[in-house]
Amino acid sequence: MELLNQLGKNASIAKYELQKLTTDKKNHALCKAASALVKESSSLLQENAKDIAKGEEKGMHSGLLDRLRLTEERIKGMAEGLLQVAELPDPIGQVIETIERPNGLKIEKRRVPIGVIGMIYESRPNVTADAFALCFKSGNAVILKGGSDAVCSNIAITRVIRQALKDEGITEDAIQLIEVADRAVTREFMRMKEYVDLLIPRGGAGLIKSVVENSIIPVIETGTGNCHIYVDEFADLEKAIQIIINAKTQRIGVCNACESLVIHKAVKDALLPRLAEALKAYHVEIRGDETVRQVIDCIPATKEDYGTEYLDYIISMKTVASIEEAVAHINKYSTKHSESIITEKRENAEKFLNEVDAACVYANASTRFTDGFEFGFGAEIGISTQKLHARGPMGLRELTSYKYVIRGNGQIRQ
């Protein structure tokens, strides 16, 4: 594909320029891009209105339309995001480690950009600005493939950012957008190994699965979270209820929301009636195993329930006879995102934290904290659920690689 090859070539040239930019220069450009987005609000809204109109025409779901919609407020939010990234420390050039060898070689492990990052995401125009900011600050060129329903909005946002870069004397190809909405193009994009160093899919489970299966470029999987809370035999039930309500209901459509409870039998009678009452107030449907249903009235849970990320006002409940059984159940059904134990017994907390295999394991806290901002990273490009390269919230540092810089004075190998 001619078009993709051209984008790839442009990015490969841009990346060498971007890796040399000073921190000041990058921050200045981010601030300029932020102002430009606000200044160009009316044209952004105009373009976004086209996407919205098309979406309404084809009967798009109201939730999706909401994610697609830009407002003055939301454009300010995007600009604010760029300013926040400008304020974060620059990871590039950091010396991670130095090694001095007996033969006199001085080895420096230095943080460098990854190079060219590809992003494939759904129809959420704010991701366009977000992804650019994080990739740019970490010295990477980015090629974006946003959802086709947001194409007018994405073209407009990209145009504003490219102009701001140009005004600063920086290569516009720091951000490029694949404007064609064609599955064959997306598929080809996932095979551009010659030009793209990393592909990050951001969106629902289907999108991520498709990228993982079709890409020959290294991928970081993000986002699927079938998160559990285990209420231990030694739990403070008051804490448990507050944490469960928070993790289930504070925001239902996010990957760090709680989808399933595991409950030690010893606390079922004390916990379940109060918990059911509290969940009812938030209109949460309960799907419980037989033991749960002996205590409270609810829908029977199937095995499929245990493996489902509802992203909805639904929660499954499973009872266990021991912490070992709880750990085994969670390790079986979890998507390795975020898992929490509620217990006052230190040994049990440590056992859970050690043995549950997930990016983030909690004792006595809500799973909703798995987030780049909440971790103090200042921003995030996604939450990795794989074990390679980066795990959990990915900030600027997770968008970097390293190189070994070795200084000698004529050393040869014996």
Place this chain on the structure above:
Amino acid sequence: MELLNQLGKNASIAKYELQKLTTDKKNHALCKAASALVKESSSLLQENAKDIAKGEEKGMHSGLLDRLRLTEERIKGMAEGLLQVAELPDPIGQVIETIERPNGLKIEKRRVPIGVIGMIYESRPNVTADAFALCFKSGNAVILKGGSDAVCSNIAITRVIRQALKDEGITEDAIQLIEVADRAVTREFMRMKEYVDLLIPRGGAGLIKSVVENSIIPVIETGTGNCHIYVDEFADLEKAIQIIINAKTQRIGVCNACESLVIHKAVKDALLPRLAEALKAYHVEIRGDETVRQVIDCIPATKEDYGTEYLDYIISMKTVASIEEAVAHINKYSTKHSESIITEKRENAEKFLNEVDAACVYANASTRFTDGFEFGFGAEIGISTQKLHARGPMGLRELTSYKYVIRGNGQIRQ
């Protein structure tokens, strides 16, 4: 495939046991496995003889037969390798970073095993023991798919190690071998994402390409090295010649050997006749561009030459008019493995080290130092030429992931 699924299930159970093993227990088992290999030498040699006989029968190349062959000496070498890994520090459990948040959450970034590692490699039985040792010490279960020509040897080595583990009361499934020599099985292995967290191919460019293109499991690419040495205008030519001879001839079949020279025009007349003489003594064939051929007698170099990893007594030579041209040429043709500049001018060295995009960039040293032992890692499982997760020599630490362990006292998200 029933067989593969069973191996996958076994490994998924084993990994939870392995992540809990103490350092002492792991080291003890490695020492026991080392003794067992030596003790079982005669049966290993017997099984290896079957592979060799089959290889000779089918007319295998002498180089390949040599790699396939075990001797008493080589078995001792394998055992020695296990003992060396036992002596290395255990990376598991290390606290990489701690973060305390204003809301009181204590976040600990802790090093953990990756889980299950798959290795696909050629017919080199020593890799079987090596790969086991590194994966085991870093708390991972390993599933091995060795070259089919080494199948009897690999079965024998695996059997000895599994018995040693069993004698120590450790799960034998820490090491499993895919014994079937069938391309369909290998292909299916690369799709076992449910069970395998990381796939490491080790071997020639063809093997690696096939794994990268067919695997849906995350892969770390290792090994292809089209390494350059750039002789700068300000080079010490004596150093240059010694380094080039070392990097080209000390061992020709390895990925960190030098395959191509880039020479500043200002030094061609002083360098080339002496260098050609020195290379001649090692029977190295020179393929040069036109400018080179005006100074010395050699074969004309084509573009294909610049992109070729010879792994042979051949070197290509290209002249440039500036360091910028040298950097651009190298960034175009390099496989991002190891690149070196010979110069006495500090600014030029730094420019090269900054701007050449490779895992290891050298000033005034041989590319042959790109190696886990030479870097002080104590061992290596391969040299990564990709930018994700690990770059350059991969030791124990590069076989780990991390998890965030978060301790709270009832925190919920606002």
